[in-house]
Amino acid sequence: MQNRFSDNFSGDLSGGDLGISGFYNKTRTVGQGNQAWVLMTIIGLLSLGAIGSRLGYLQLNQGVKNRQIAENNRVRTVAKPPVRGNIYDRKGRLLAGNKLSHSVFIWPLALKRENWLKTRREVAQILALDEDTIQQKMTGTSVNSTNRVRIVRDLTTAQITRLKEYGAEKEGIDVDIESVRYYPGGQLAAHVLGYTGEMNDRELAKRRSMGYRLGDVTGKMGLESTLEDRLRGEWGGTQVEVDGAGRLQQFLGQKVSKPGQDVTITIDRDLQKVAEDALGTHKAALIAMDPHTGEILAMASRPAFDPNSLSGRISPAVWKELQGKDHPFVNRALSVFPPASTFKIVTTTAALESGKFKPDAILQTYASLRIGGFTFSDWNHAGFGAIGFPGAMKWSSNTFFGQVGQRVGGETLIDWARKYGFGKKTGIELPEERKGLVSDDNWKQLNYKIPWSIGDTINMSIGQGFLQTSPLQVAGMFAVPANGGYHVQPHLLKDATKRERRQSMNLKPSTIATLRKGLRQVVDGGTGGALNVKTIPPASGKSGTAEAPPGENHVWFGGYAPVDKPEIVVVAFGEHTGGGGGKTAAPMVLKVMEAYFNGGKPLPTTEKDKEKATSQPVRNRTRARRR
Structure with missing residues (x-):
């Protein structure tokens, strides 16, 4: 074997019948298998090194940030409004406060889409509303939104009972207790106090960048409007876990809302x-x-x-x-x-x-x-x-x-x-x-x-x-x-x-x-x-x-x-x-x-x-x- 390899090598150099091209082809055929493995090994090592370096960089330098991004995508907050601050007269007597009221919400994240038309029809009947009214409330809302959309305030006892009997919560319809602005004096000092109400679409467009959400209640007139920032408070809510498709998986806990500031005014x-x-x-x-x-x-x-x-x-x-x-x-x-x-x-x-x-x-x-x-x-x-x-x-x-x-x-x-x-x-x-x-x-x-x-x-x-x-x-x-x-x-x-x-x-x-x-x-x-x-x-x-x-x-x-x-x-x-x-x-x-x-x-x-x-x-x- 060694002699044949030497003879061939010597003959090729002397310009035999094979010539330079034939020698090249002959030598590549003999060494092809080993060289491929060597090249693949080198490329593999280089690739593994690059990947390892990148993983090390992501883990060591970007780990906290990426974990936070992943957590934000997985954990969401179902927002809940704060309790509005009270307004008292000069002697500490209540002029504007809050009372508890049952409201019904649509929760898009938990909504069963295949049942939506049926759910909408039956809830509309219970609440004595047109289906179009409910549908309009949902306009512009993402199907994976964690923000609940308020449909009706001040539910009657009969409406609450019928919704619970219907099992509405299983269909993404949520009956919840929330605070509603209450003025114990009725018309007393109405022009001074003003009133509150849900924002319309135009108001929401102006205030969305300030953290306001669909269905938010704001001051519309008087001191309720002027002192909005003081009376409003900070939102809280329920934290939930969702999967990659945005579907609800489990409840994780509560973030307590911060109530608005109380205000005392000079009125007697x-x-x-x-x-x-x-x-x-x-x-x-x-x-x-x-x-x-x-x-x-x-x-x-x-x-x-x-x-x-x-x-x-x-x-x-x-x-x-x-x-x-x-x-x-x-x-x-x-x-x-x-x-x-x-x-x-x-x-x-x-x-x-x-x-x-x-x-x-x-x-x-x-x-x-x-x-x-x-x-x-x-x-x-x-x-x-x-x-x-x-x-x-x-x-x-x-x-x-x-x-x-x-x-x-x-x-x-x-x-x-x-x-x-x-x-x-x-x-x-x-x-x-x-x-x-x-x-x-x-x-x-x-x-x-x-x-x-x-x-x-x-x-x-x-x-x-x-x-x-x-x-x-x-x-x-x-x-x-x-x-x-x-x-x-x-x-x-x-x-x-x-x-x-x-x-x-x-x-x-x-x-x-x-x-x-x-x-x-x-x-x-x-x-x-x-x-x-x-x-x-x-x-x-x-x-x-x-x-x-x-x-x-x-x-x-x-x-x-x-x-x-x-x-x-x-x-x-x-x-x-x-x-x-x-x-x-x-x-x-x-x-x-x-x-x-x-x-x-x-x-x-x-x-x-x-x-x-x-x-x-x-x-x-x-x-x-x-x-």
Whole structure:
């Protein structure tokens, strides 16, 4: 063998018959088997090395991350909403809380798809719903979604029993207990508290990135809306294991949800009830406020609504029906209207602070004034003779203040209106607030293409014309003379930090004294005689009657008490109620003041019982209340 291999090798080199090609083929045939194994071994070792290196990298460097990804794919959370935070009044009494309610959900992850049509039909019959309604709830939901889709809230006992008898939980239908927003006072403080409800598709699209889910309940109005982030809480739920196809395998445990924060507000529940009752059946509003701190003690608006009826998802048709012709969802305490003669507080301030009038100035009044082509009449069609600022306030003389406005000028009057906070939002914690309007030459040129006129100035001086203010802003105006010259920011949240919420308007002491003297005379012998009674301490105030065609006049009355150390400002407004501010709105203010100085409770209705209840001096009753 060795010789033959050598001979062949030698012959090939000498150029025998085989030649170079034949030698190559001959030698490859002889060594082919061994070389293949060697190459395969080398490739295999290299491959194993690469795989081993990769596995080592994944295990050592990416192990934690990959295990987490695998765990996330295997373990999912069936979300459960948190309990919403409570809202309490200033004395710790519940205004908005939660009650337990049975609801029915569809759980897509556990749903037996082959039985869906049958399940949908039978559940619809039990719940007295159209099948289309149930199907619409499922629109846009993944079949492997762990999020449950709420179908109906507040199940009846009969519905719960029938669902359990049907065995709905085996078909992906889940009957569960959840908290539902509850307002124990019904309509009480509805415009302040607002209401909650399920998000519609448009709202969900906006908030999905914030962690909101299909069927989530959010604040829709009032404090429920403003304080959504504080009241909402954090979601929890049930952790479940699923297989590679997303099918439920087993329950693993619970993740406890975090309840929302509780909130205390400045409203006094008892006084709020009195304020709402005082408005009666009128379209009206009332504000009661601490003139020193800006705390809102009561904010009433009529007509109102029951927020308990709005906890679920409301269809457009039902919403339209709930609105009604009188618009019960409008918070008239934050809506804007002409302030009428209550604005004469601003006109007086502008006159005295401008230096163009002294506190003891006297002007002749008339039946009417004709200025700039406009006629301005006094309400008694006769005038009140020669009077000063206190007398003009007492009798609410239009011809007196018209002359004042003419001499002061529009720019000064506009400037002081804005210093009193008109034409801008107060900053109260309610999204429905409107800023109102203090017009000027630019505004009139833009909207009417004509310049500001002397007639516009006269109109503004008596609270008419292009002037729009809210009852809340008017309450802030009355607080200025009541607290000695400070503009306060009204607020609803009970502020534990007691931060400063007022700013000095730098009024002359003589200006404040003149305002106080005039406002006191309004009650003591003028248009506010309804408050000149023994059931409350001596009070001050101002009436207003605004022309509001084509309907009846709007009416106003604002006041504060006691006159020496004011504790409370109350402003009442009636929309198209007629009758005059002193006749219609002042009695509303009186009822709230009586309750305030009686410890929050309304006085008895009969004269005999009222006399007995007020036999103790008002001062003593006030001190007892403040303790």
